[in-house]
Amino acid sequence: MTTNTPYRPLAMRGPSVRVQSRPDGSLLLESGYSYEDVERSIVHVLARQARAIPDRVFLAQRAPDGAWREQTYADVHRHARAFAQGLLSRALPEGRSVMILSGSSIEFAAVMLGAMMARVPVAPISVPFSLWSADHGKLRHAFAVCRPAIVYTDDADRFAKALQSLDLSDVEVVTATGTPTAPRHSRLSSWLDTAPTSAVDDAIEHIHHDTVAKWMFTSGSTAQPRCVAQTQGMMCHQLASWAALEMPASDRPAPVILDWMPWSHVGGGNIGFNHNLLRGATVYLDEGRPMPGLFEKTIANIKSVSPTEFSSVPVAFRMLVDALRTDAELCQAFFRRLETMAYGGAALPTPVANELQALAVKTVGHRIPFTTIYGATETQCITQVHWTTDETGLVGLPLPGVQLKLVPTDDRHALRVKGPTVTPGHDAEPTGRHGFDEEGFYELGDAVRFLDPARPEAGLVFAGRLAEDFKLNTGTRVAASALRQQVLTTAAPLLSDCVICGLGEEAVGVMAWLNPNAITALLGPAPADVPPHARQDVLNRLREALEGHNRAFPGSSHAIRRLLLVAEPPSFDTHELTDKGSINQRVVRENRAGLVRELFAPEPGARVLVLA
Structure with missing residues (x-):
């Protein structure tokens, strides 16, 4: 419906990458762009x-x-x-x-x-x-x-x-x-x-560049949080890498940003804050969050601010679509002067992106470019989608100044990075270099693959967290984070999120949460005494979508054989959700071990949907 409608021009340089193959099968990737000038601090x-x-105005707050x-x-x-x-x-x-x-x-x-x-x-x-x-x-x-x-x-x-x-x-x-x-x-x-x-x-x-500016802590989702040194040089090289990609334009108005990302994280406190400072942006601090009861504040702030850029996690875009469908005032405020949208932390489901673009075309007559970045507390931002593309799920190409090493692992590549944006060490000691290989590349623990191996400039696709992989009792490996994204895309917009289960089992099962607003918009309201997870029309839609997925991906590492809809949402209090809204799959499975047993019971109960 919108594929022939042009995008708003994106003021960034197109994709460019240099690839070097090594005898051991690994690949080295570098940007085709470079920079010389680096800020002092x-x-x-x-x-x-x-x-x-x-x-x-630099900062504004309610x-x-x-x-x-x-x-x-x-x-x-x-x-x-x-x-x-x-x-x-x-x-x-x-x-x-x-x-x-x-x-x-x-x-x-x-x-x-x-x-x-x-x-x-x-x-x-x-x-x-x-x-x-x-x-x-x-x-x-x-x-x-x-x-x-x-x-x-x-x-x-x-x-x-x-x-x-x-x-x-x-x-x-x-x-x-x-x-x-x-x-x-x-x-x-x-x-x-x-x-x-x-x-x-x-x-x-x-x-100077070696001056430690910050100690920033990882989330500590699997152990105690690590303290990661953030030097002035790391942050300034990050700014230089972005400046090398941006097209100069003297007549471009100053960016207006609505920012909810926590400044205790690299994404908000380093990448976002410093970039906005460099560009002379006006930043409105959003007290809203992508969770029920708080996202309404974000909606009100969008109406007040009308940002030129909007960046958030995928769950926020799902909630935004739900609100935009029925609020013409919000559509006008959101799209009126919007130049780019950006997501990070996880892949954005294609149906969500498509509906956003359809709403943009209806409201302002053109599509809005989506960009995305990828990085970690130890590395700052190391890749970016800095060109217009219809694809979602990309992590982009290396930023100028960093070098990626892709190490083959099954049908994917483990991702490693080296460069001036990478930390000198952990735990307040320069010698605490946890996670670096023998060549000094930092091992991110994530896997990627090329969107098109014959065209590396098309970008890299996120292919899962290696630590979230597990094996079925047949020895078959399941790439849980990548499969989660497939399930959410297949079942969109019915599910808000899901957890992939099956460690030591014969097949893969899923615990999932419904998206009530999307269900109402798609299928209409249910009788007052029927909860969403008991609606037969919802169950029929889910069965149809997931069995279609199974026909397309019949292998045991991809096929979903059981589904259990969970009523109680993921909990911040028990660390199932991070403060950025992403789900910790391992913690959910541990906290809800009883539901996992129910999901895989030899004689499944009425709440378990068994799929062909």
Whole structure:
């Protein structure tokens, strides 16, 4: 329906890649583009923007009364310098850091950038470590590793239990609101009123590419979170690689971004934040999240902001489609000046992408290019789809400056990377180089394959997390994450997500959650006393879709032989969901072991759909 409708022009260079085959069967991939100029540090970029566009709004955040509270580039620069002076005046012991317990906020930015100016590593901690944990084990681990001298929290009352779990005897707690019980504490407002001295300029002058800017922690989904060094050089080479791909255009308006991604993660706190800073964007902080009860805030913010770019995880796009179908005002606000959409963290189901494009054509008369990026806490962003394509599920091609090594594994390639955006080490020690091979390539634990082996410039396709693979009792390997995406695409839009099961079983089964809004839009409302998972028309549609999948993929590693619809949604509290909305397959299977047994029972119950 929309395949002949043109895309809005994408102001980026087309695909280009160099491929080298090695005698051992591995492949080396590099971008066909390069760069020479690299920024000195992120705070130098901030200083330049504060001089060039001092009155442009950099960050905006909802105030308690619902109005947007704004800070210009000059405001953010001034507050960061003030916080840096507060740190320098305290003469922190070498090796100590600033820990941040807060969601993304204007104050978060001042603390983060100020710490960088003072050359004190900043450790932004994922909010779930503090607010969704009963024992605060991950928080206490992070605290022990990064050894903060300052702990900033936006609300000491909200984070009270988290703070009480820590030994704060030699720590100063800085808070925007609330009353901490720590022995030493202060108000952020007093820090931001501090007059900077030449000591701040002297500290900035000594920043170099090897200066550690941040300690960032992995999610810790399979073990304790790892502390990963983030240097100024890593972040600045990342900016240079993107600048090499962007087409210059002096008449292009400044980007307007609606951002919900947590700044405790590389995607939001490094890749997104730094890129927006470099481009002089105006960033509206979205307090919404892609989950029921919170995505409504995102919808309201889209209507208020009308972003020029929108980036999120696939589950958010599924929820957005549900809302756009029935809200003409939202369609106008979302598509009116939208230049690009971007997704990351998982593949975007093709039916979701197609429906978004159909809505875009109906609203503004053209399609919107989809881009995507791929990376990790240890690597920053290393690949990107930076060209217009109808394909979804691509991770793109290597960015300028990095080198990918693809190591054959069955019908896929294990992905490794080396380059200036890769961390020098883990656990606050340069020698803690976990996961590097003998050539210095970082092993990401993911698999890829070429979309078209004869045309490598068509890009790489994500082919699953190697750690999520499992074997049936026949010894057949199942690539669970790739199969999950196939199931969601096949059953779209009926399912919101699913977990692939079958470790030690004869065949593959699936636990899945329905998408009630999409079901209502597609099949109409059900009687009030019939829950979605009991609707016969829904079960018939699912059976038809999945048995069609089985006919196309009859092998035991792909065919879905049983389906169990789960009513209770994945839980943040029990770590089934990350704060980015992605599902931890292993944790769900462990937490719901009883449902897994029900799924594979010799005599399946009425809730289990047995498929041909």
